[in-house]
Amino acid sequence: MSKEIVVNGHSYRLPSAPTVIVCIDGCEQEYINLAVQAGVAPFFESLTQRGTVLTGDCVVPSFTNPNNLSIVTGAPPSVHGICGNYFYDTETNAEVLMNNARYLRAPTILAEAARAGASVAVITAKDKLRALLGHRLEGICFSAEKADEATLAENGIEDVLAKVGMPLPSVYSADLSEFVFAAGVNLMETVRPNLMYLSTTDYVQHKHAPGTAGANAFYAMMDRYLQKLDALGAVIGVTADHGMNAKTDSLGRANILFLQEWLDAQFGSAAGRVLLPITDPYVAHHGALGSYATVYVAPQADAAAIRHAIAALPGIELVLDKAQACERFELPADRIGDLVVVSERLTVIGTTPSRHDLSGLDVPLRSHGGLSEQKVPLLFNRKIEGDLTGRLRNFDIMRMALNGIHS
Numbered sequence: 001m002s003k004e005i006v007v008n009g010h011s012y013r014l015p016s017a018p019t020v021i022v023c024i025d026g027c028e029q030e031y032i033n034l035a036v037q038a039g040v041a042p043f044f045e046s047l048t049q050r051g052t053v054l055t056g057d058c059v060v061p062s063f064t065n066p067n068n069l070s071i072v073t074g075a076p077p078s079v080h081g082i083c084g085n086y087f088y089d090t091e092t093n094a095e096v097l098m099n100n101a102r103y104l105r106a107p108t109i110l111a112e113a114a115r116a117g118a119s120v121a122v123i124t125a126k127d128k129l130r131a132l133l134g135h136r137l138e139g140i141c142f143s144a145e146k147a148d149e150a151t152l153a154e155n156g157i158e159d160v161l162a163k164v165g166m167p168l169p170s171v172y173s174a175d176l177s178e179f180v181f182a183a184g185v186n187l188m189e190t191v192r193p194n195l196m197y198l199s200t201t202d203y204v205q206h207k208h209a210p211g212t213a214g215a216n217a218f219y220a221m222m223d224r225y226l227q228k229l230d231a232l233g234a235v236i237g238v239t240a241d242h243g244m245n246a247k248t249d250s251l252g253r254a255n256i257l258f259l260q261e262w263l264d265a266q267f268g269s270a271a272g273r274v275l276l277p278i279t280d281p282y283v284a285h286h287g288a289l290g291s292y293a294t295v296y297v298a299p300q301a302d303a304a305a306i307r308h309a310i311a312a313l314p315g316i317e318l319v320l321d322k323a324q325a326c327e328r329f330e331l332p333a334d335r336i337g338d339l340v341v342v343s344e345r346l347t348v349i350g351t352t353p354s355r356h357d358l359s360g361l362d363v364p365l366r367s368h369g370g371l372s373e374q375k376v377p378l379l380f381n382r383k384i385e386g387d388l389t390g391r392l393r394n395f396d397i398m399r400m401a402l403n404g405i406h407s
């Protein structure tokens with residue numbers, strides 16, 4: 001195959017060798033580094049010699065959906081429209097879940113490659129991403145979470161549990177991500193898709209710091225499957241949707257700034273609405289707490305005064321107005337509030353204490369969302385050609401894997 005496709009202004013060569021793009025959810029680079037140091041990640045270790053090891057910037061907010069969509073469209077949220085799990089629809093006066101594919105404004109490289117004749121497979125851990133990643137895709141697309149429900153008509157594959165040889169994993173488990181890799185290896189051994197996208201879940205990274213036994217076991221597991229894909233002749237590119245950091249003090253107590261509570265107390269209860277786009281149907285492991293919030297300021301309130309007051313709060317790294325945020329973070333103006341607030345590495349932003357259920361947090365809080373989780377790995381099992389001196393993004397990975405590698 002030597003065909004080229006153009007998607008969202010960039011051209012991509014259709015793969016000549018089976019190409020696997022892996023998004024390791026919440027993969028702070030230190031996880032890989034310390035797993036390699038511990039001697040449990042020989043595939044990753046081998047990349048410094050025979051592959052390419054780079055660092056890229058993810059999209060801010062450093063959340064799962066905006067970054068997964070950026071990776072598969074090769075474009076920032078200003079192009080594809082997905083800038084969080086939620087936005088506030090001012091017309092209907094409601095917080096709207098953005099998991100539905102109708103909010104996606106751009107075609108994916110996956111769907112366009114399939115339309116041009118490539119066989120394409122997408123496997124996600126959580127089902128929340130499946131509809132977005134599989135938008136208009138003629139191919140295989142299913143989630144580990146609902147692998148038992150996959151049908152030929154809907155997902156392009158059936159009998160997934162039997163094919164993979166694993167039971168249906170729990171949505172809160174390391175097994176959910178292992179299932180993604182096991183299914184990916186099975187597909188590579190059988191269907192051998194031209195292009196495959198594997199996306200895991202950050203359940204382990206939310207609970208386990210880099211270098212700990214739980215983290216190293218998880219990276220050793222992924223390393224074993226990546227070795228198999230490598231041995232099957234696949235070109236492999238690995239990146240992350242975002243990093244992950246402890247959000248606590250020295251005794252593991254969460255540093256939470258309850259911004260809605262503070263705003264109500266300082267400026268009155270009608271001054272504005274704090275929206276946390278990390279909120280999603282699966283919050284037990286982070287309590288919907290992250291380092292990014294957007295504030296919808298009421299028309300009668302003084303947005304500049306609110307902005308300056310928030311910027312002076314301890315734990316706040318940055319407050320931007322809408323225009324600045326759209327420019328700096330390449331966000332869609334109609335899906336963010338009047339202010340964008342980013343907290344420092346050790347701090348998360350909440351709304352009010354009563355709206356965060358922290359009972360599921362059985363270990364000290366680790367989370368993401370801010371600039372402090374922006375650096376992610378960009379790894380390949382081949383040498384990449386081309387100029388690599390400028391700023392690299394995680395959503396350059398398809399371009400690099402498809403255009404920059406001669407296998």
Ligand SMILES: [Zn+2]
Nearest residue numbers: 025026064241
């Ligand atoms: Zn994530």
